[in-house]
Structure formats: structure tokens, C-alpha cells
Amino acid sequence: MKINIYVILLAIFGIFMSCEDVIDVEVTTATPRLVIEASLDWEKGTLGNEQLIKLSMSTPYFDVTSDSGVSGASVKVTNTNSGEEFLFEDQNDGTYTTSNFVPVLNDSYTLEVVYNNQTYLGSETLMPVTDITNVTQSVEGGFDDELLELNVYFNDPADEENYYFFRYYEEGDLFPLLADLSDEFFNGNEVHDFWEKQDDEDNNEEAFEPGDTVEVSLYGISERYYNYVRLLIEQYYSGGDPFSSNAAQLRGNCVNQTNPNNYPFGYFRVTEFVKASYTFE
Amino acid sequence: MKHLLCIAYFLFSFSVFAQEKFTIRGTITDASNGETLMGATAFLQGTDNGSVTNEYGFYSLTAIKGNYTLIISYMGYETQTKQISLDKDQTINFELSESATALDEVVITAEESEQINIKKPEMSVAKLNAATIKQMPAVLGEVDVVKSIQMLPGVTNNGEGSSGFNVRGGAADQNLVLLDEAIIYNTSHFFGFFSVFNSDAIKDIKLYKGDIPSKFGGRVSSVLDVRQKEGNRKNFNLTGGIGLISSRLTAESPIFKDKGSFLIAGRTSYAHLFLKAVEDFKDDKISFYDLNLKANYEINSNNKIYLSGYFGRDVFNLNKIIENGYGNVSGNLRWNHVFTDRLFSNLSMIYSKYDYQIVLDFIELDWIADIANYNLKYDLKYYLNDKLDLDFGVSGISYLLNPGEVSPTSSESPINYLKLDDKRAFEGAAYISAEHQISKKLTAQYGLRFSQFMRLGGQAMTTYVNDQPVIFNDELEIYERGEALDEIYYSKGETIKDYNGLEPRLGLSYELNSASSLKASFTKSTQYLHLLSNTASVTPLDVWTPSGQYIKPQRSTQYAVGYYRNFSEKGYALELETYYKTIKNRIDYIDGSDLIGNNNIETEILNGEARAYGMEVLLRKTKGKFTGWLAYTLSKSEQRTLGGKAGGPGINGGNWYNTPYDRTHDVSVTAAYQLNDKWSFSSNFVFQTGRPVTYPNGQYEYEGLSIASYSNRNRDRLPQYHRLDISAVYKPNKHPERRLKGEWVFGIYNVYNRRNAASISFGQSKVSGLNEATRLSIFGIIPSVTYNFKF
Structure with a gap:
């Protein structure tokens, strides 16, 4: 159990005559960014060859309609220890897949995404x-x-x-x-x-x-x-309750090499799981 | 240097041109209960020679030999005059009676101490006495010192249910809160719904928003000086009250054959008694209690001893899952000694402690943190001549901080024992100040404080690669923890790091005419202790940390100018002030900082700077059946945190951002009306610009969830806050001859049931899956009734 004392404080807080309701709030909308959800997760005891990476664009906060999947990118993962490359195939629905991935514990991997003439790179180690x-x-x-x-x-x-x-x-x-x-x-x-x-x-x-x-x-x-x-x-x-820390922009491990200011959301993770x-x- | 010359000149002139002079001194007290009166005036008629009593009711006047009429006055009390022939030094004590009229016709609610003193250079000060505070409507009828000062210009807080208060755009930890000189580290009960000060035990409060006298130091925003009553020296006396949240009982009595007196006051909440009655909550406990003590003994006319103490605690126990307790303890032993007729001294030995404990049964964890200090202080006042008074003194504070100790509550607990390093520090200071009447119109207050701070050993300090506890990751553009290099152990006798501060305090007052004046002040102040909090609300478990190798002391500079006017006929007074304040070394937290259980706080913070400026208007009506005030503040409070040694642009791209305490507009109106001797009414109205917060500016899908992306720090604002409260006091008073006097206080908080947002949180509905904004509001409309009695 994570020791989230703030959650407990909030529970105590709630005992007082507080009340919650859903209201309309106007928020600003930032320029959309590329979202890289590259989670190469290897279930212990399996081959781990089937892997999927999702690319999408961020949307306005209250938007419910946009189809945000991104097609037309090229996606490649490299094992930096062995030099082996894994190409991910565009499924034209925002997902990119491979069935050739070879997971090796504690090896380093690099992700390269090229989209709209911009190159995004990220690297990560496969943790046991x-x-x-x-x-x-x-x-x-x-x-x-x-x-x-x-x-x-x-x-x-x-x-x-x-x-x-x-x-x-x-x-x-x-x-x-x-x-x-x-x-x-x-x-x-x-x-x-x-x-x-x-x-x-x-x-x-x-x-x-x-x-x-x-x-x-x-x-x-x-x-x-x-x-x-x-x-x-x-x-x-x-999400902004009284005991949450300052909301901050989350920065993952993928970097836009072409235009660093246009950084992507998401993360390139390589894990073993049970x-x-x-x-x- | 010029100031020193001035002082020297006066010292010199005094000795050379001295005619035969004599001194009258004494104490001024309230005839009904023997409480000393602070701010009463002793004045020689036909001269401009006067003295105002200090916090112990002491005055001293020196004049050329002759016959005089001595006038003793204090607003709301009957003025006394006495013919004296000044041919030797003498001691004359006075007892003033409350104005007889006060009982039936016109009730004068504001004391002299709350009126503007046109001549004195003192500015940016607000004084309230217990009577005024008690009159204001309060949530659930709980009279509250900290809430009442928020009705003054330049004082706000971070919304209902957040601890502390904010002065002129400053943080809550930048206020020095003193209860009988002891530092109070957390002023709130129930996470900020109520304050720790029991109004029955409080005599008066004084809030310095700027122009802080040089005898105070250690905080950069303000000083809240709360003084407890001394206890009735005439009769045994019981006061108390029964309210919805808590009940109070205070006993006062003379002791030692009227050579002394004591006061003991208790207050306890009893919400937990109701909880017991409800099946679902029978194992829950939520309560707080306070105990205030004070005793004094007059050894002889030159020596008096005071003992005061405070003990307060909050206890939560939710279904035996979470136990949570926190509280302040303080004690102060004082010795007033009059050396000569013109030299008054006070020696104080003070202890205070704040501790926090949480026990989580479900993971078998026990967490304790505390801060304690011993303080030795010696203050002297020398009434040099009729134009010049000197205040000077020294103080030393020794701190011991335990930032956290985690232990398992059973042998099966998965928790490992963890103790964060204890931190030790010493803060010493010496000060001098002089009030000097330069000419008939111009008065100056010169003050100088020198403070020194030593972070002491007894712990290991981590060193970092390139001396960088925080590093900017150029590639990802985020701040990360630096790489630890080594640990150096410092023994208890060693100083890890020391700092000092030279803090000039200057005030000027120029009298335009008998009713109006212009004042200006300049204040520098240094703060060596910091409260670590990266949450929107200050919480009881935020820990204090001393300055050291990586955290520098905060240093503030404040300039203020003001215009003051009394319309004495009608009892109106106008105060207009503007200020500009800068604070160096204000720390802020890197994105994703983790403060809980962290032994190396320096890896989570960057040193920034803050600035605040604003204009305050206070229009008061202090006389008549209708009294009250209108306060308006227009202000700005910002912070900038550059990368500095860590590299990179800093927090928020190195741009200025609003502090959470920024309020563009703040309007407070408080009004009281005395209908007759049975009924009186009062009301409060508050309007404030919403608190700066950070809202999402987009969303994206990750792990099947909609994740919010956030805009720049504190770029958005909560909706405007406004609220109206009313209350009525009914004094049956059917048998005025009886000793027992009772009154009923009926109140309605938030009359039009505005749902003011304490926070707005953003998240995905578990029902629809859509993003939504949820408002948390604390107090809707709340009626209350309280019965107060006096016996």
C-alpha cells in the first residue's frame, strides 16, 4: 500500500460539511502534441514477441468526439546491446505492431518514431x-x-x-x-x-x-x-484536490530531435510483468 | 550613521542642558479586574510630554520640576486627572473604570488601541481586542482570532479549511505567530476550520503587516502578537460558553493576598460525542481541546513574575484505521524588573513545540514529526527623555527539528524503521530601536536588528556531484535529483553553515494637521526557517526545515507609504497604504517533488524570489451605535524560480507566476449595530478574486485512461469567493443585580448559501468515462447558537 497520506487527509477533510458537485469550467486548449504510448510489456514465461505501440494526438480537455489516432508514422525499436531492430507495422488505426520482438532482461532498447518529418527518440532498460x-x-x-x-x-x-x-x-x-x-x-x-x-x-x-x-x-x-x-x-x-501537489506538465522519456519544443506526451517503457x-x- | 548622530546629539543635549528633572512611573490597570492596560496614555496637561503604556501596563514620564496635571486616559474608560508636584521621582499606579455610559446608552466598541495614532510612526499595524473579535459572526459560532484578522485589508487565507493566513501576498509560514511570546507553529484546529486561540483567554492581538518593530524577527511577512489575559486580580470570576462545536470555561482569581492572579481556560470540542450516537461512526473520534494558563505574582513594585502556558491538541481516530494527532505546547516564564524609574526590563524563558503523529493501522505504520525550541529573551526599555524612548534587547533561540520518524506498529508490519536526520539550529539576535520626535510634526522610529543563524551538526550532510542537489535534464527538460557524492558527518558542536542578517527598520510620521498624517516605512527582515509544502493547502504534516548548505534564508525588503486621517467628531478613521515587497530565496518545488519521508529535501527544491505589491484602504467607524469597517485591497503576488546552479530555465520556464496567495481584489465589510441594551447585530461580507490554480489544457489517452495535460503554473483561477454572515446577540439582563450574566449569540454563516469552491478537481467519471470538473465546497449555509455566561 502506498503511503499516500494526502488521500487520508482528504478522507478526514470529507467528514466536515463539505460537498462535491460537478460544474462547468472553462479551460484553455493548448496546441495538440503527439502521444507515444509505447509499453513493451513482457509477461514472464511467455515469448513476448507480440508487441503494440499506440500513437495519437492530444485533444481539448473536455473533447469527446475527436478521433485522435495517428497513422502514417514509422516506428522502430532497437536493442542497443545486440543491435537487433524491430519494425512496427502501421495498422492505420493509431496502432503499430510487431510479432518479432525479442525481450532480453536488463538490455537497453531505443524507440524511434518518425512522424510529420519529425524524429522522436526514447530509450529504456527492460526491468525484471x-x-x-x-x-x-x-x-x-x-x-x-x-x-x-x-x-x-x-x-x-x-x-x-x-x-x-x-x-x-x-x-x-x-x-x-x-x-x-x-x-x-x-x-x-x-x-x-x-x-x-x-x-x-x-x-x-x-x-x-x-x-x-x-x-x-x-x-x-x-x-x-x-x-x-x-x-x-x-x-x-x-486532479487538483486541496492536498494534491502543484499540477505539472508530465514529461516522458521521448524527445523530439527535430524540434525539442514540440515534445511528445507518453513514455517508452520496457518491462517484465507477472x-x-x-x-x- | 546620521541616526546615530541624532541619538548622540540628544544624549548630549540632555546632559548639558539638563535642568532638574524628575520621573513619574507606574502601572495602569482596569479597575474592575486588575488587568493591565496596554496603550493607555499618561500625559502632562499643557505640555506635549506623554507616555503610552507598554504590554505590561508600565509607563514612565520625565519632566522638569514643577506642578502639573497628569491625565490618564484609555478609550472606553473614564479619564482620570491628578495634580502632582514633581519635585522627586515617584511611582503612581492608576486604576481606570470602564465608562459608566457603556452599560446602557452608547456602547463604544472600539478601544483606543484600535484607533489610529496619528503621531506615532507605527504603520501597517492592526489591533483588535477580544471584545471586537467576539462580536463578529463566526462559522458555527466559534469565535476565531485568525478568521477575524482576515477581515482586515491585506490579510487573506487559502480558502475554508486551509490552515493559517496570508499577509500581503506572503505564505502562511512567513507569519511569526506568538502566544505570550511563544512561537506557535500551527495556528489551526480541524485542519484550519478553527484557530487555536480561545477567545476567552485572549486579551488582545496585534498584527504587524509591515514596519515590524525591531524586537521581532525571524519571519518575512508579518507578526501576529497574541496576548493572553493575566487573570482577574479583584474577584474570582468564571466565564464560559456552550456552542455547537465546542464549550469553554475560564476561571480567574486573585491569589497570594491580591499580590497576584491566575487564569485557567479550557475549551473542548464534542463532535465525537455525537459521532458515538451514530452506528456508522461509533468508533470514530474527531476532537480538539485547548488549555490556557496564566499566573502572575507581584514580588514588589519593581519585580513581577508571569507564568503562561498553552497546550492544545487535535485528535482524529477514524474507525481505528487512521489515528492522527497534532498540537502545540508552549510555556513562558517572565520576570518584569524595573531597574530605575526610567529603565524597564523583561526577561523571558520560553519553550514551544509542535508535533504531528499519524498511525495507519492497515499498514502498521507510525509516523511522528516535531519541532521544538527554547528561547531566552531579554528586552529593555529606556525612557531617555520626553523626546526619545529606547527599546533594546537580545534573544537566543535553540531549535531541534525531527522531520520524521517512521516505525512499524507490530512485528509483522512490512514497514522498516526509518528515522530522518534530526536537525539542530541556533538563532541569535540583538536589536535596538528608538522613537524620536524630531520636530513637532515629524516623528521617526529607528530600528536595527542583527540576527545570526547557525545550522548545527549532529547529522550527516549529503554532498552532490558538482555541488548540484538538483540537475536540469537538458534532453527531457525536467529537473531531476542530483547524484549524491558523499556524506559528511558533522558532530553536535560543529556549525554546518551560518548566516546573518542586518535588518534596518525605519518609520517616519509627518503630521499634516491634528487629524491627519503621512507615514512611510522601510523594513528588512530575515527568515531562517521554512515550512515545506508542495500542496495547495498547508497541512498539519508539513514539516519545518532550517536554512543550511542548500537552503538559504529568506530575506525580505518592504517599502510602504500611507495616509491616515481621523474624523474624530463622527468617529470615522481612514487608512490608506501602499506597499512593495520583495523576498529573496523563496523556495519552490520542482515538478514532481516528493517531500514525504525525504531526508534530502534539497533535491526537490529550487531557490526563487517573490514580489508583492498592493494598495490597502481601511475605513473604520469606531464610535456610536453603528460601528465597523470597510477594507479593500488591490494587490499582486508573484514568484519566479530560476534554475540557478541546477541549470535550465527554472520552474514555469523561468517566468513569473502567481503565488497561491495572489488576490487581485479583496473586499471585507464588517458592521455591528447596537439596537438597545438587549439586542445587538453584526455582519460580515467578504469578496475575493479566486485563488490561482492550474487547470488542464488538454487530454490524451494513456493506459486506457484520459490523462490531463496541465497549463503553466497557477495560470488559472478558482471562481470568485464571496459570502455574507450575520449574527445577533441577545442579553436577557433581566436581573442586572445578579452576578450571573448570560448572553445568546445566534448566527448564520454564508447566508445566501454560496458554494464557494475550496478546490476544483479534474478527472474522469467512473460512470460515463467522460472528463469532468468537480467542485469541493466546504461550508454552505450554517446556522449556529451559542450561550455565553459570566459569573
Whole structure:
């Protein structure tokens, strides 16, 4: 569990006579930027040859109509240790795929995207991940003593700094739950993370019940990606509440070589991950 | 140098041309309860020789041998006159009675201390006494010192539910808040909904927004000087109140055969009692309490001892999942000593501490942080002659900061023990100031403060490659943590880094006529402690950090000019001030900074600068049945944070950006009306430009979520804030002969139920999947009732 004290403060805050409502707010719109979602994730024990990269353009904040997928770019990933190149094929819907990718733990990879005569480069190292040792359910744990929660256990390797990215998803949900963790407070220990849902009519959320199926993926990530995704997650879930830190422009690891000012959004990550599925009893 | 010559000249003239002179001194107190009166005037009729009592009610007057009429006055009290023949030094104490008329006809609510003193160079000062504060409508009927000063020009806060207050565009940590001289590090209960000051224990407050006297230092924006009552020296006395949120009880009594007195005041909230009654919340606890103590003992006419203390705490316990507590403790032992008729001294020994604790049961973590200081202070006042008073003194503060200690609460906890390095520091200062009447029209206040700060060892300091704790990544254009090179351990006796500050304080007053004057001031100030906070609201768990190798002291320079006018017939007073303030070394946080549990804060910050300027208008009506004021402020507060040693353009591209405390317009109106001796009414109205915030300017898809991209820092603003509050006080007073006197206070906060945004957050609806803006508003319309009594 990430020690997000601000979330707790907010909970305490909410006990007072506060109230929330959705309002119309005028926001400005910046010039669109290229978004590179290049997540080469290798599930432990698989070949990892099938990979997908998404390119899109950013849109106005409240825009719901734009088709933002970007076609016509050339996308290439190179293993800088071996020199091997992987070309990603344009599917003309904003996605670019390959089935020849070869993941090698701790090797470095470089991404090159050429779009509109501008070249974007990013590099990243494939980080290994430790296994999930156990997935359980309980009632007494978590925030609420009466609600079901999912528990995930894994052993953090000692003698090194480790960074993790979690993706939780319950079948039928609109969105996954993302979380990040560094071993700063837990180095070398058995780490326990939990996911508990509350009954919340406003958000159409219901507590877990027997029969619900959930999936958890645990990714080993680089420190730089941790810094990026930590901020992304914090901003996504707080979005300007009183205890959130100053909202800032997120800068990933891809650089526009042609025109640095026209930097892209998104990130080029290369990770190993493990996945577990669990059905509540 | 010129000033020194002036002083020397007067010293010289005094000794050469001295005729036979004698001194009268004494203490002026309130006849009903023996409380000393600060700001009362002792004046020799037919001369311009007068003295104003200091914070201990002491005055001293020196004049040529002769017969005089001595006039003692204090607004709202009956003036006393006394024929004296000044042929020897003498001590005369006075007891003033409240004006008899006050009880039935005209109630004069503003004391002299709240009126403008046209002659004195003192400016940018606001004084409020407990009576005025108690009269103002308050949320849930909780009378609040910190909320009341926000009705004054140039004072705002960051919205309901944020701690502290902001003065002239400054941050909350730039205010020196003193309770009986002890530093209070967090002024709020319930995360800022209420303040820690129990109005029943408070005598008066004084807020210096600029032109800070040289005896104060250590903060760059303002000084809030809160003084507790001394305790009734005449009778045993109980006051109290029962409100919706809290109840109060204060006992005062003379002790040691009227040689002294004490006061003990308690206040506690009882929301948790209601929570118990509700099944869902029966395990929850939310409460705060305060205890104020004061005692004094007069050894003889030259020696008096005061003891004061404060203890306050907030406790939250949510369903045994989260336990959270924080609070201030302070104590002060003072010794007033009169050396000669013209030399008054006070020695103070002060301790104060603020601590914060959070226990998270679900991950078995216990977190503690605190800051404590010992302060020894010696202040002297020398009444040199009828034209010149000298204040001087020294102080030393020793700080010990524990920025955080994390421990597991059980042996199975996955948490490892972690202790951030304790930090030690010493802040010493010496000051002198002189009020000097240069001519009949021109008065000057010269002040000089020299402060020295030593960051002491007892910890290791990290050094960085190229001495850069923060590095600009040219490629990605982001600031990143620097690479640690080594750790150097400093033993407790060693000084890691020292700084000093020479802080001149100059005030001038030019009397245009008997009712109006022009004033100007120049103030330099240095702040060695910084509150680390990268969130929009100041929270109780923000930690203080001392200056050191990487964090430099903040240094402010403020210029102010003002025009003051009393329309004494009708009781109106007008104050017009403009100011310009710059602050060097104001730190700001790099994008993505992480302050929690961080031992190396220097890797998260850049040193910036701030500037603020504005115009303030205050129109007061202080006499009659209808009293109150209108305050308007037009101002700007900005910050710029360049990359400096870290390289790169800095935060926000190196451009100036609004601080969160920037309010273009700020209007406050407070009015009180005394209908008859049973009913009185009052109301507040506030209008403010919205707080600067950062809104999204686009979105993109990542991990299946819509991620917001944000515009430049603090480029946008929350909607305007406005609110009207009203209250009515009913004093049944059916049996005026009885000792028990009660009053009912009925209030309505936010009468027209404006949903002022405390924040607006942006996110994706879990129902529709669309982006939406959600407003968080705290207090809607809230009625309240409070019963106050006095016995």
C-alpha cells in the first residue's frame, strides 16, 4: 500500500460539511502534441514477441468526439546491446505492431518514431520483476473491516532499489486501477498490497462480492519510469484536490530531435510483468 | 550613521542642558479586574510630554520640576486627572473604570488601541481586542482570532479549511505567530476550520503587516502578537460558553493576598460525542481541546513574575484505521524588573513545540514529526527623555527539528524503521530601536536588528556531484535529483553553515494637521526557517526545515507609504497604504517533488524570489451605535524560480507566476449595530478574486485512461469567493443585580448559501468515462447558537 497520506487527509477533510458537485469550467486548449504510448510489456514465461505501440494526438480537455489516432508514422525499436531492430507495422488505426520482438532482461532498447518529418527518440532498460507469491481475499484487512479485499503478496529483493507498477482490473469495470510503489520503506521484506472497493453510488462502484473476478499485473519498472508514472497516477487520482501537489506538465522519456519544443506526451517503457487472476469466494 | 548622530546629539543635549528633572512611573490597570492596560496614555496637561503604556501596563514620564496635571486616559474608560508636584521621582499606579455610559446608552466598541495614532510612526499595524473579535459572526459560532484578522485589508487565507493566513501576498509560514511570546507553529484546529486561540483567554492581538518593530524577527511577512489575559486580580470570576462545536470555561482569581492572579481556560470540542450516537461512526473520534494558563505574582513594585502556558491538541481516530494527532505546547516564564524609574526590563524563558503523529493501522505504520525550541529573551526599555524612548534587547533561540520518524506498529508490519536526520539550529539576535520626535510634526522610529543563524551538526550532510542537489535534464527538460557524492558527518558542536542578517527598520510620521498624517516605512527582515509544502493547502504534516548548505534564508525588503486621517467628531478613521515587497530565496518545488519521508529535501527544491505589491484602504467607524469597517485591497503576488546552479530555465520556464496567495481584489465589510441594551447585530461580507490554480489544457489517452495535460503554473483561477454572515446577540439582563450574566449569540454563516469552491478537481467519471470538473465546497449555509455566561 502506498503511503499516500494526502488521500487520508482528504478522507478526514470529507467528514466536515463539505460537498462535491460537478460544474462547468472553462479551460484553455493548448496546441495538440503527439502521444507515444509505447509499453513493451513482457509477461514472464511467455515469448513476448507480440508487441503494440499506440500513437495519437492530444485533444481539448473536455473533447469527446475527436478521433485522435495517428497513422502514417514509422516506428522502430532497437536493442542497443545486440543491435537487433524491430519494425512496427502501421495498422492505420493509431496502432503499430510487431510479432518479432525479442525481450532480453536488463538490455537497453531505443524507440524511434518518425512522424510529420519529425524524429522522436526514447530509450529504456527492460526491468525484471519478482513473482507474486500469493493472492488471497479477506474481510478484516483493508480500510473497512466489513468489506472484501484482495491481497497480493510478493518478496522484494534486498540489496537493490526496486520500483513497481500495479494494474488492477475487475471484469466489467470501465477503468483499471493503477498504482506505483518503491521499496523505500519495505526493502527486502515481503510486500503486501491490497485492493478494496467501497460502495459508492456516485461513482457506480460496488464492494467486492463472491463471484467477482479480478486481475492484477505487477510490473518491474525503472526508476525513471517510476518517477513519471508516480506523478501521472497522483495527478490522475487527485486532479487538483486541496492536498494534491502543484499540477505539472508530465514529461516522458521521448524527445523530439527535430524540434525539442514540440515534445511528445507518453513514455517508452520496457518491462517484465507477472499476472494473477482471482475470483472471490 | 546620521541616526546615530541624532541619538548622540540628544544624549548630549540632555546632559548639558539638563535642568532638574524628575520621573513619574507606574502601572495602569482596569479597575474592575486588575488587568493591565496596554496603550493607555499618561500625559502632562499643557505640555506635549506623554507616555503610552507598554504590554505590561508600565509607563514612565520625565519632566522638569514643577506642578502639573497628569491625565490618564484609555478609550472606553473614564479619564482620570491628578495634580502632582514633581519635585522627586515617584511611582503612581492608576486604576481606570470602564465608562459608566457603556452599560446602557452608547456602547463604544472600539478601544483606543484600535484607533489610529496619528503621531506615532507605527504603520501597517492592526489591533483588535477580544471584545471586537467576539462580536463578529463566526462559522458555527466559534469565535476565531485568525478568521477575524482576515477581515482586515491585506490579510487573506487559502480558502475554508486551509490552515493559517496570508499577509500581503506572503505564505502562511512567513507569519511569526506568538502566544505570550511563544512561537506557535500551527495556528489551526480541524485542519484550519478553527484557530487555536480561545477567545476567552485572549486579551488582545496585534498584527504587524509591515514596519515590524525591531524586537521581532525571524519571519518575512508579518507578526501576529497574541496576548493572553493575566487573570482577574479583584474577584474570582468564571466565564464560559456552550456552542455547537465546542464549550469553554475560564476561571480567574486573585491569589497570594491580591499580590497576584491566575487564569485557567479550557475549551473542548464534542463532535465525537455525537459521532458515538451514530452506528456508522461509533468508533470514530474527531476532537480538539485547548488549555490556557496564566499566573502572575507581584514580588514588589519593581519585580513581577508571569507564568503562561498553552497546550492544545487535535485528535482524529477514524474507525481505528487512521489515528492522527497534532498540537502545540508552549510555556513562558517572565520576570518584569524595573531597574530605575526610567529603565524597564523583561526577561523571558520560553519553550514551544509542535508535533504531528499519524498511525495507519492497515499498514502498521507510525509516523511522528516535531519541532521544538527554547528561547531566552531579554528586552529593555529606556525612557531617555520626553523626546526619545529606547527599546533594546537580545534573544537566543535553540531549535531541534525531527522531520520524521517512521516505525512499524507490530512485528509483522512490512514497514522498516526509518528515522530522518534530526536537525539542530541556533538563532541569535540583538536589536535596538528608538522613537524620536524630531520636530513637532515629524516623528521617526529607528530600528536595527542583527540576527545570526547557525545550522548545527549532529547529522550527516549529503554532498552532490558538482555541488548540484538538483540537475536540469537538458534532453527531457525536467529537473531531476542530483547524484549524491558523499556524506559528511558533522558532530553536535560543529556549525554546518551560518548566516546573518542586518535588518534596518525605519518609520517616519509627518503630521499634516491634528487629524491627519503621512507615514512611510522601510523594513528588512530575515527568515531562517521554512515550512515545506508542495500542496495547495498547508497541512498539519508539513514539516519545518532550517536554512543550511542548500537552503538559504529568506530575506525580505518592504517599502510602504500611507495616509491616515481621523474624523474624530463622527468617529470615522481612514487608512490608506501602499506597499512593495520583495523576498529573496523563496523556495519552490520542482515538478514532481516528493517531500514525504525525504531526508534530502534539497533535491526537490529550487531557490526563487517573490514580489508583492498592493494598495490597502481601511475605513473604520469606531464610535456610536453603528460601528465597523470597510477594507479593500488591490494587490499582486508573484514568484519566479530560476534554475540557478541546477541549470535550465527554472520552474514555469523561468517566468513569473502567481503565488497561491495572489488576490487581485479583496473586499471585507464588517458592521455591528447596537439596537438597545438587549439586542445587538453584526455582519460580515467578504469578496475575493479566486485563488490561482492550474487547470488542464488538454487530454490524451494513456493506459486506457484520459490523462490531463496541465497549463503553466497557477495560470488559472478558482471562481470568485464571496459570502455574507450575520449574527445577533441577545442579553436577557433581566436581573442586572445578579452576578450571573448570560448572553445568546445566534448566527448564520454564508447566508445566501454560496458554494464557494475550496478546490476544483479534474478527472474522469467512473460512470460515463467522460472528463469532468468537480467542485469541493466546504461550508454552505450554517446556522449556529451559542450561550455565553459570566459569573
